[in-house]
Amino acid sequence: VLSRPRQIEFARLNLASTVLSKRRLLRLVAEGHVNGWDDPRMPTICGIRRRGYPPAALRDFALRVGVAKRNSVVDPALLEHAVRAELNRTAARRMGVLEPLKVVIENYPEGASEELEAVNNPEDPAAGSRRVPFARELYIEAGDFMEEPPPKFYRLAPGREVRLRYAYLITCREVVKDAAGEIVELRCSYDPATRGGDAPDGRKVKATLHWVSAAHAVGAEVRLYEPLFTRPDPGAERDWVEDLNPASLRVVSEARVEPSVAELAVGERLQLERLGYFCLDPDSRPGRPVLNRTVTLRDTWAKVRDRA
Numbered sequence: 001v002l003s004r005p006r007q008i009e010f011a012r013l014n015l016a017s018t019v020l021s022k023r024r025l026l027r028l029v030a031e032g033h034v035n036g037w038d039d040p041r042m043p044t045i046c047g048i049r050r051r052g053y054p055p056a057a058l059r060d061f062a063l064r065v066g067v068a069k070r071n072s073v074v075d076p077a078l079l080e081h082a083v084r085a086e087l088n089r090t091a092a093r094r095m096g097v098l099e100p101l102k103v104v105i106e107n108y109p110e111g112a113s114e115e116l117e118a119v120n121n122p123e124d125p126a127a128g129s130r131r132v133p134f135a136r137e138l139y140i141e142a143g144d145f146m147e148e149p150p151p152k153f154y155r156l157a158p159g160r161e162v163r164l165r166y167a168y169l170i171t172c173r174e175v176v177k178d179a180a181g182e183i184v185e186l187r188c189s190y191d192p193a194t195r196g197g198d199a200p201d202g203r204k205v206k207a208t209l210h211w212v213s214a215a216h217a218v219g220a221e222v223r224l225y226e227p228l229f230t231r232p233d234p235g236a237e238r239d240w241v242e243d244l245n246p247a248s249l250r251v252v253s254e255a256r257v258e259p260s261v262a263e264l265a266v267g268e269r270l271q272l273e274r275l276g277y278f279c280l281d282p283d284s285r286p287g288r289p290v291l292n293r294t295v296t297l298r299d300t301w302a303k304v305r306d307r308a
Contacts (some may be wrong), residue, residue: 052279052294096257154206
């Protein structure tokens, strides 16, 4: 019977070999399907480290899988569940937008700004709080606005009021478009009495949006990773290279994040609120962070477990 440390070690050593053989790993690198051995899509120790998987999550995953005498297949969602559970407890929260849409708060004083208090991790009161700059011009996520919203779309729309996280309630008054008819700006108003996000008269809103101040935000590159293969058993019916996922990496080059993200060290992990968990990549430069998405916020394994 293997001791607990040996069980962890066996499962960790098998993490890469059970997904891809050494020959396939070599071919991935040699033929340029990935960007080296430490590509965050690779099931190598250096790859998963660069992606931001915390060691504690890997140990938890190894213990969940255990050691068996026969080969078995483990749903990758179980690994993601372990990573997500660990990061939910330990990762600092920050705000950022991947597809910025400009918002101008017309009744906010021009040239003025303020700092709002934001919690660093609601799961860890000891993590404290930080100050987030707020001003007249902001960026929200483009997907958080629709000019003609369908039923059950509760985010921002013309004439609708929503909450800005840690800030105020705002209402969209006007939509500004360019010559091609694309939405480039929203003109909104805010209620100064709702600082912190609650209305004194008790009125409720159905959506809370994340945002960054346009004047204070830092430009960032965000790398969004998806599974390396389009099927769980690559090569079962054809050359396994044909099962490579062409959309396994999407690079967002014009993201905006709150200024505190630029102060993080390479390898630090964080949650961009409502977007997922990320890790600061070694390609980061002063004033220009590069973020690798570790996992999304959606926990597919939890749903599978609850159905069992």
